[in-house]
Amino acid sequence: MKIICIGRNYSEHAQELGNEIPESPVIFMKPDTAVLKGNDFYIPEFSNDVHYELEVVLKISKGGKYIQKEAAHKHYEEIGLGIDFTARDLQSNLKSKGLPWELAKGFDGSAVVGSFFKKENYDLENLQFSLLKNKDKVQDGNTKDMIFSFEDIIAFVSQYFTLRVGDLIFTGTPKGVGKVEENDVLEAFLEGEKVLDIRIL
Ligand code: ZN
Numbered sequence: 001m002k003i004i005c006i007g008r009n010y011s012e013h014a015q016e017l018g019n020e021i022p023e024s025p026v027i028f029m030k031p032d033t034a035v036l037k038g039n040d041f042y043i044p045e046f047s048n049d050v051h052y053e054l055e056v057v058l059k060i061s062k063g064g065k066y067i068q069k070e071a072a073h074k075h076y077e078e079i080g081l082g083i084d085f086t087a088r089d090l091q092s093n094l095k096s097k098g099l100p101w102e103l104a105k106g107f108d109g110s111a112v113v114g115s116f117f118k119k120e121n122y123d124l125e126n127l128q129f130s131l132l133k134n135k136d137k138v139q140d141g142n143t144k145d146m147i148f149s150f151e152d153i154i155a156f157v158s159q160y161f162t163l164r165v166g167d168l169i170f171t172g173t174p175k176g177v178g179k180v181e182e183n184d185v186l187e188a189f190l191e192g193e194k195v196l197d198i199r200i201l
Contacts, residue, residue: 001166003030003111004157005055005084009147009172016175025148025156028101030084034111041109042201043182047087050180053173054131054139054188057082058150059116060167065158072154075163078116081129081188081195084170085110088179113168114188114196122191124150132187133178141174148172 007026008014014021043050061077084105091104124143131139143149148156153171157163180186180200188196 001032001164001168002161003032003034003168003170004161005030005105005170006148006153006172009153010141010145010174011147012145012175013173013177016177021147025153027157027160028105030106030111033108034106036109036112036198039197040199040201041085041112041180043180044087044107044109046107047089047104049087049089051086051088051177052131052133052138052180052186053084053086053177054129054141055082055084055170055173056080056127056129056141056143057113057116058154058169058171060163060165060169063162063164065162067154067158067163069151069155072151075154076150076169077119079119079122079124079127080114080116081190082114082168082170083112083131083186083188083196083198084173085112085180086177111168111170112196112198117190117195128191130189131176132189133180134185135187138178139174139176143171145174146172 058076087104127143184200186198
């Protein structure tokens with residue numbers, strides 16, 4: 001199983017990090033060992049600035065390569081929410097040197113994945129999702145603001161990587177990313193329903 005992530009897919013988030021709006025999707029990956037087990041996230045010792053990034057996650061249900069945009073909807077049946085934990089200090093340092101981001105993005109526990117839900121039950125082009133940190137709303141996103149749609153992403157990614165059943169795609173974060181501190185509680189909501197509950201340690 002692989003985890004493919006899209007960067008800068010919401011323009012207001014790209015702007016908050018000082019990045020340009022991309023012309024094609026920005027792609028990075030996390031290893032399968034990045035998936036957080038349980039609900040406790042331990043801040044790694046190598047970072048003083050770990051950020052949450054709430055994202056809609058697609059679960060690939062049918063493999064393929066060179067998937068056409070028109071057929072992309074046949075390759076996933078379920079969606080959910082996840083958190084792409086990012087060691088922002090490490091990422092900024094690597095970015096400034098033009099180096100790959102993996103250390104900042106792929107560490108153990110950096111991919112939080114909640115339950116998955118049948119996509120038929122949602123309007124995927126107008127999907128509201130939000131993150132509360134210690135009961136304060138810090139991110140409030142809607143898939144209508146994505147630069148690249150789920151179908152665009154699947155078509156683009158599958159030109160390079162064969163998609164397999166069980167692969168996960170993190171589809172980018174809206175604005176409002178920020179630092180986590182010990183004892184924070186993160187709660188994620190999909191269309192108003194709580195689907196994730198994470199404790200920071
Ligand atoms: Zn992200």
